[in-house]
Amino acid sequence: MSIDNTKKILVTGAAGQIGIELTAALREKYGTENVMAIDIRETEVAKNGPFKICNILDFNKYKKIVNDNNIGTVYHLAAILSATGEKNPKLCFDINMNGLQNVLEVAREYEQRIFCPSSIAVFGPDIPKENTPQDVALNPTTVYGLTKVAGELLCDYYFNKYNIDIRGIRYPGLISWKNRPNGGTTDYAVEIYFKAAKNENYQCFVNEQTKLPMMYMPDAIRATLELMEAPLESLKHHSNYNLSGMSFTALELVEAIQKIMPDFECNFKPDYRQEIANSWPISVNDDAAKEEWGWKPSFNLTSMTKDMLKNLRN
Numbered sequence: 001m002s003i004d005n006t007k008k009i010l011v012t013g014a015a016g017q018i019g020i021e022l023t024a025a026l027r028e029k030y031g032t033e034n035v036m037a038i039d040i041r042e043t044e045v046a047k048n049g050p051f052k053i054c055n056i057l058d059f060n061k062y063k064k065i066v067n068d069n070n071i072g073t074v075y076h077l078a079a080i081l082s083a084t085g086e087k088n089p090k091l092c093f094d095i096n097m098n099g100l101q102n103v104l105e106v107a108r109e110y111e112q113r114i115f116c117p118s119s120i121a122v123f124g125p126d127i128p129k130e131n132t133p134q135d136v137a138l139n140p141t142t143v144y145g146l147t148k149v150a151g152e153l154l155c156d157y158y159f160n161k162y163n164i165d166i167r168g169i170r171y172p173g174l175i176s177w178k179n180r181p182n183g184g185t186t187d188y189a190v191e192i193y194f195k196a197a198k199n200e201n202y203q204c205f206v207n208e209q210t211k212l213p214m215m216y217m218p219d220a221i222r223a224t225l226e227l228m229e230a231p232l233e234s235l236k237h238h239s240n241y242n243l244s245g246m247s248f249t250a251l252e253l254v255e256a257i258q259k260i261m262p263d264f265e266c267n268f269k270p271d272y273r274q275e276i277a278n279s280w281p282i283s284v285n286d287d288a289a290k291e292e293w294g295w296k297p298s299f300n301l302t303s304m305t306k307d308m309l310k311n312l313r314n
Helices: 017-030 059-068 082-087 089-110 143-162 188-197 217-229 250-258 273-278 287-293 301-313
Strands: 008-012 035-039 051-053 071-076 113-115 169-171 173-175 202-204 211-216 246-249 266-268
Touching: 008 017, 017 035, 017 217, 035 059, 059 071, 059 089, 071 089, 082 089, 082 143, 082 273, 089 113, 089 143, 113 217, 169 217, 173 188, 173 217, 188 202, 188 250, 188 301, 211 217, 211 301, 217 287, 246 250, 246 301, 250 266, 250 301
Parallel strands: 008 035, 008 071, 035 051, 071 113, 173 211, 202 266
Antiparallel strands: 211 246
């Protein structure tokens, strides 16, 4: 992204799992004072650079922050995730759809560039489970997935009708040692490392054969920055890039940890999240991302596990 030095960057949902690390990466790349963070609560992002408390549903306050801080690019991460969304569908729809609408309307008025993430939750049980194609019918079974499908379509509408440069990635499950996740179906793949690092056993809420697409957070952050830096003319897709890092079963994850910590134990007690996981792909085809902006993952299960445990122990 060739940033206009007179324009600044805004991250919504900056206190979330992705937001904390993306905000830090953007501040390192473009300068702390050039990256404004907003969320409904304060975390370390509030201490490490410009920050405002703002609910994305408060259109007037959001627009004032954009105007007062001369924002040219927005990374819109504020959202309710899959498992939490199933507990409160109305809130999930409100935040994910009306919040996005607010961001897009302000982007139209201020001619901003937008990054808006999507998710593997857009896929339903009727898709090819292995190597799920980029372009396939989207029939999700969760309200979170529904909002992500509608969000992709809305972003493409604003791109085509108003020429707003909008880009997005269908993130797989994201794994990070820097902070715990909050309300996602793939949270087990993060919590298990936190337990192992404390020499505690883990009870997994999906069964041992559950296999899902996953990605280590450093790869996800790098992919986000690389997509936003890609020349617009090279992109045939916009708001919906499949992105692949690795796929593994819950049992394979346990075994990867046990290679480093032989005494670690995990038992499996599936709950309501099992049904959500069953509706998602076990691997996705990301040829479009590779061909259009040169995507290539750096981590696999073994290298991620070594790095996760090393950092959590430290």
